Amino acid sequence: DIQMTQSPSFLSASVGERVTLNCRASQNINKYLDWYQQKLGEAPKLLIYNTNNLHTGIPSRFSGSGSGTDYTLTISSLQPEDVATYFCLQRYSWLTFGSGTKLEIK
């Protein structure tokens, strides 16, 4: 099984700050990596698919990058409405999830 290690597990940042979240796979996942945002009590929302493709309707301050085993979600300018838990998902071999990053406003 492919293991996904997500870091940090918790992040506190200021409005307007650039924020970077990370996922590391236990083996090459060939960019089959998606990012989701989940706010309390809501359904998970797809942000990025296949490493760097912005899903329809997602603000351009969200971006993704990476290759091989290492992947990053970047929020270029943190907004109050970005408070949520973010998790990654690899689809290269079956599906496995990262453990999530809880993002808060400082």
Add this chain to the structure above:
Amino acid sequence: EVQLQESGPGLVKPSQSLSLTCSVTGYSITSNYWGWIRKFPGNKMEWMGYINYSGGTSYDPSLKSRISITRDTSKNQFFLQLNSVTTEDTATYYCARFNYGGYSDYWGQGVMVTVSS
């Protein structure tokens, strides 16, 4: 707009079966893939399996002996049955659509299921 809504009992006794329904509106389940995912206390998430546009299924190997995903196309619903549950099956269960690109673009809000006597 595609919407998914999970429903089912919130409490199941150990050794019994867990049965959940996912009701889909805004899109036919005879297209794409439709899956179940669960989130355990402590936030670990696990993909359980899916049913595809023609009714074919695929399950996570660790669950294969206990899981069944079926559908009712007339009601645009698909179902999860998990047999012989234990307390370790306590989780929030989500249904989701997987599009032909392979990624999941719509999820339900989830339903919490507790396994306890």
